[in-house]
Amino acid sequence: MDFFNFRLFFLLASAVVCCSADILKNDKVKGVLGKNVKFNTTFDGSEYLSLSWNFGSVNIVTASKVKVAIANAYTDRVKLNKTTGMMELGPLNAADNGMYQLIIVTQELQTLTGDSELKVLEPVSSVTITSDPPKEAVESNSSVVLTCTAKGSFLKYTWLNNTVPVVADGKRLILNADGNILSVKDVQRWDLRGPIYCRAGNDLEEETSAAFNMTVSYGPEKVVLVQTPTSSVLATGAMVTLACSSVSSPDATYQWMHNGAPMKDTTASITLENVNEKNSGNYTCVAFNAKTKRYIASNMALFTVIEPIKGTTITRVGAATPLIAKDSSIQLTCKAVAGTVASTKWTKDGVDLVVSERVVLSKKMDMLNISMVQREDAGLYKCVLKNAVNSLEGNYTMVVNYGPEGIKMVGPKAVEITDRVEIKCTAESYPVATYSWKLNGTKLEPTTSMFIIEQPSFRDTGTYTCTAHNPLTNGTASSTHTLAVKEEGALDEGLSGGAIAGIIIGVLIALAIVIGVVMHMRKKKDIPSPY
Template sequence: MDLLASKPLVLLLCVVGCCAQSAVLPPGPIDAILGGNVTLKTIGGKLDFNFLIWNFNDGSKSINIVTASASGVKVGTAFTGRASLNVTNGYLTIGPLKSEDSGDYAITINPSAGDTVTGEVQLRVLKPVSDVSIKSSLSEAIELNSTVVLTCSAKGSFLQFSWLRGDVPIVDDGKRFTVKNGELSSNLTLNDVLRTDQGPIYCTASNQLQLARSAPFNLTVYYGPEAVAISPLAPLYISSKANFSLSCSAVSSPSADFLWYRDQQEIGSGGPILTLGVINSLGFGNKTGNYMCKAQNKKTQRTVSSAAVAIAVIEPIPSAEVSGPAAILIAGNSTANISCRATAGSAASTTWLKDKQPLAASGRLLFSANMSWLRIDPLQKEDNGEYTCRLENAVSSAEASYKMVVNYGPEQATVTGQKAVEVNDKVTLDCSAPSVPPAIFSWKFNNTLTDVKTARYLIDMALYKNTGTYTCEAYNAVTGKTTAQSHFLSVKEEGALDKGLSDGAIAGIVIAVLVALGAAIGLIMYCRQKVPRYRPKTSDYYLLP
């Protein structure tokens, strides 16, 4: 009979006080993974025993796992093929583990010397952590209006849960965030959801041996519209030929729908862009109005308006036309009307210039109320010149010119030239008379018409017979006026006229005199510096003979 294998004998020894509780096993519980192996280790290293027994208690009964003695090691039927013993240190290895292996493990050691000792430790066979997933109470949430409950579920034993947004833990603050943990699940309640709660959100489930993380969960949070803006916003004058559009933007999820309004009246929805082509097609191209957009979010049921922008569509002025009198204009007799117009579009302002200088109303100059024409009455010779009309509006400008010719004169003729010459001298007489068009000249000698028809009367070599009165007549073929001026010329014998020195000769003489005078002054100054000053003594005086 094997006494070591007899349970009644061991129990009897313990009852009578032969067994003593000792720190032969570490404190528990000891956790191990289902399907894995576990080694229950003794404390103290190498053992010297007569017999050693490992038993298992599942809470209802005690089962022998292994018994070791001098005759060998015997594994109990329930653990055959799953349990092994290290006889050197008493370590018990069990595996693969089953769920029913959870329970209390007891060891009894009868040493070669000393009292029998026992120990006990709890083993917990844990199910692996798996199937960690998140579900939401709502598929879609509205910012500030919705409360969302996220549920994290998992499989495993002795699970603990935690929540993260990205890598940042979500902490239960009792207000916006509330966490309630169960054995196999955890609920995260998000009150007054914000767009920042969209995620990604993670849940982790863990026990002492394992940790698993859920797939990222992205919560759909709808918000907006907000920050609704129209661009460009500044008041605008737009050329009807421009490639122009208004754009509307908004912060919104989902993307907002846009409606356009003119002076508070809806003019249609066509997306975030309103083109000038649409404005023209609606008949508003030539009218000023205040334009705005409204952004709508179908999910949040919110509508927000932009600020309004004033738009005036103006036709540009491609060119200007100026017209003036076609008749011949004569100073003192004629009146001139000059008008200006745009070939297309309309001008907001009209400016008149003469010879590039601004024109202002005066006694003879009159402008129409809209500056579209000017009137000069009567015309004078100074009205000759180039008249420019400049048309402008907010998007363009154009100008055109008209050159006006005012005929006048001739005014009083003037003759210049020699009054007396010596025989054989050259004579040049010039006649001038301001006139438009230029005057036609003729000359008379002693009231007899000559063949000279130019402004200059030239005599190469004067003769005595050339003495007399020369009359210049200036004639304007347009005005029909004639003016005349007479000039008397006297031809004398040679040497009769004291022609004097020429200007060049006189200048040369003056320069020579100045140079000589300067040299004399310089010489005097030099001599005074060289002669020593002498104060005579009394003995230096002598009598002259």
């Protein structure tokens, strides 16, 4: 049976209609141009006499359980499931838009029908983002409009910042009614940090644009200057580094200022080597963003360059003649070869110098005057010169010559001819005194402080005179001592008074004991006998 006769049979069978039912799942079907679409049914696949799909007045396909006939125009575009009646049509073209009808005649000669409208949609493609201004904006100064364009039917648009959907707030972030235009007012650096995507689609498919990146220029801000080392006072010859940083896109350029005047340096950091007093003052850096046209100044670095103290010495003014106690005066000056002196301090023997009417310091503390020096003025003097970068001290050892004074002699008053004799003469003196001796006015040979007679004779009796002499002060002092030399045993005068007193006390104690015993015995004889 050819297709015409098969279709005629179908028409005759369908002429006997007792009832109809909706046997299609959807009364509206959408398909994509160039792709296939399926018309799904709700038919349970029971026995039927005939099945036919029509497009308007055009019969597309007619089938029975044993045979399927497809119109020539649809031979390569239609697939039919004979059991359920599902038809797959494609690839679709624009002429496929319209109403489709399924007619099934059952074994009971019941006719079942279903109608569905097909809309052929244009494929989604060419999803593209354009911006105004293109690619670059200035934070807070610019408003940006992003437009998403695409090809396709019944399109809807979604904006993504990376993977997060962009949510319009109606104030700064605004979407038009179609959703394909995103306006950003007073753009901020994070608004379009992205990448930004536009996703266009309909009920059947969607496509995402290429990544879009908007460069938002901002800054400079948080401009910070760091000084290394951080000291506010530097020594001449030192090195100092000044580093400037800021938050800026694109990176800022820098202009350095010294005491308000521009420097030639434009790098982010500068190093000042071998600084001197001319480098003292305040420093700032000014950051500039060529895109935003904004200038921001940093905090201020302030330091002073001071020359370190060098070559501190204490110098005696005038002739360096020996100092004689109670006769000489001295003037000392404390100076440095180089450097700025901020303070001066004097010490003597490790403790602060005590000033007095005799010991006087000048107002500038650089000169010390001691009038009529005393022996206690001798010692180690130091002056410490100090400024903010260093301190240095000078030393001077003061020697005061004095004496002799406080002379005294120590020795026996009387000796026997067999005794060894030592007479010592001492005197306080600096430098150490020399000594001379005389006996009864006659000069003796010894020149030391100790006069020794190994075996004295009667002619060694007399008055000894010791004279101490300080060769530097030319001072002398004398003392005398009388010595008597006697025969052997002449100095043995019996028991001493102490020994005699001890003997007497011992005799008295013994006598008391004897008297006590006698009295006790007499009492015993006076007791009457009991017999």
